[in-house]
Amino acid sequence: MKAKYTHSARYKCLEYLKKNSYDLYLCYCGLEECDPYHSYGPISRNEYLLHYVIKGKGILKADGKTYHIGENDAFLIYPSEITYYEADKDDPWTYIWIGFDGMKAESCLINASFSKENRVSKFECGETLVHYLNGMLSASKLTYSNDLKREGYLYMFLSALIQEKTDNNSDKPEVYDYPFLVYVEHALDFISHNYEKQIKVIDIAEYIGINRSYLTTIFKKSLKVSPQEYLVKYRLDKACTLLKNTDLLVNEIARNVGYNNALTFSKVFKNYYKMSPKTYRTQHQELVYSNKKHQKIDVELQ
Numbered sequence: 407m408k409a410k411y412t413h414s415a416r417y418k419c420l421e422y423l424k425k426n427s428y429d430l431y432l433c434y435c436g437l438e439e440c441d442p443y444h445s446y447g448p449i450s451r452n453e454y455l456l457h458y459v460i461k462g463k464g465i466l467k468a469d470g471k472t473y474h475i476g477e478n479d480a481f482l483i484y485p486s487e488i489t490y491y492e493a494d495k496d497d498p499w500t501y502i503w504i505g506f507d508g509m510k511a512e513s514c515l516i517n518a519s520f521s522k523e524n525r526v527s528k529f530e531c532g533e534t535l536v537h538y539l540n541g542m543l544s545a546s547k548l549t550y551s552n553d554l555k556r557e558g559y560l561y562m563f564l565s566a567l568i569q570e571k572t573d574n575n576s577d578k579p580e581v582y583d584y585p586f587l588v589y590v591e592h593a594l595d596f597i598s599h600n601y602e603k604q605i606k607v608i609d610i611a612e613y614i615g616i617n618r619s620y621l622t623t624i625f626k627k628s629l630k631v632s633p634q635e636y637l638v639k640y641r642l643d644k645a646c647t648l649l650k651n652t653d654l655l656v657n658e659i660a661r662n663v664g665y666n667n668a669l670t671f672s673k674v675f676k677n678y679y680k681m682s683p684k685t686y687r688t689q690h691q692e693l694v695y696s697n698k699k700h701q702k703i704d705v706e707l708q
Contacts, residue, residue: 430508432560435542439500440464440493447490453507454515455483457491458535462499466491466526473526475499480567482515482525502539506560518567531566538563586624589614593621593633601641602664607633642678645671649687656683 433453440462447467463476467490468483475481475491476499483489485507493499519527529535541559545552592614597605610633611621618633625633641663648659660671675683 428509430510430514430557430560430564431506432542432556433505433507435502435504435539437500437502437536437539437543440498442495442498443493444498445490445492448488449490450486450488451483451505453485453505454511455503455505456515457481457483457501457503458529458532460500460502460532460536462494462497464491464493464499468525469522475526478528478530478532480527480529482520484522484525502536504539504542504560504563514564514568517571518564519571527571529567529570531570534566535563538566587628589616589621590624590628593625594636597637597640601637601644602662604664604666605637607637610637638674638678641665642675645675645683646686649683650690659683 458480459475459477461477463474466473466475466481466483468487473481481491515521538559542556542563545555545559593610596610596613600609607621608618611618614621622632625631625636629636631639645659645663648654648662652659654662656672657668660666660668663671665671665674672683675686679686681689
């Protein structure tokens with residue numbers, strides 16, 4: 407089946423798209439400025455269908471209920487259910503819509519606070535949603551590049567909905583989407599790539615999208631140390647390597663491992679190793695010299 411693309415001042419639609427992804431894929435999308443009493447249905451669909459009302463109002467009939475819908479409302483239609491919706495007589499709506507499906511579709515909608523009991527929800531990110539919808543419509547040609555563009559805009563569209571609900575529910579207990587070890591691994595990777603910068607534990611937590619308290623909890627659970635203790639030990643290990651293998655000055659090494667102040671670095675180092683960085687370097691050099699000397703004696707004895 408070929409793609410159908412209609413573009414006018416009042417109505418834009420892209421439908422019958424080829425499905426290239428099992429996770430999440432766009433089936434069709436569009437924008438329409440409706441006439442009074444403009445209606446659609448009763449009809450059922452094979453995919454999820456989400457409308458967002460830019461202005462105006464209308465009604466949705468689903469599950470034996472009638473929903474009165476207005477500006478900034480989004481309403482969801484589930485696959486295989488028969489629905490009917492109609493624009494208002496005096497203030498007909500203008501809306502955008504996306505039809506989509508895939509294994510991630512339902513979880514995306516749940517994270518955006520949709521369910522059959524809550525199929526209508528208000529969002530203030532309308533301009534962002536219209537921008538992403540126009541991105542989908544502009545990628546109308548059936549090329550692999552445009553397939554990726556449409557899929558990308560679909561992800562961003564749903565992400566905008568989820569982000570708004572997440573921001574508005576900041577007073578609720580945080581729910582994390584991944585196993586805690588995934589966050590720990592992500593944090594360790596961030597540290598390994600940024601330890602030489604002025605990062606703090608709160609920076610690590612914000613980067614991976616969790617709060618500092620939870621980061622501390624999962625670090626202690628998996629590594630038996632706090633994030634701060636791990637960060638300090640990681641930096642000091644790097645400093646030891648530089649002290650043993652380079653001629654860099656102590657203040658240069660301090661900067662290379664995330665300390666702008668050499669005195670602070672030396673204090674932290676001495677607190678951990680019970681000696682100053684200079685003493686550590688001297689002892690290591692003496693140890694290396696002693697090992698080489700013993701190796702030479704052993705060779706001569708042979």
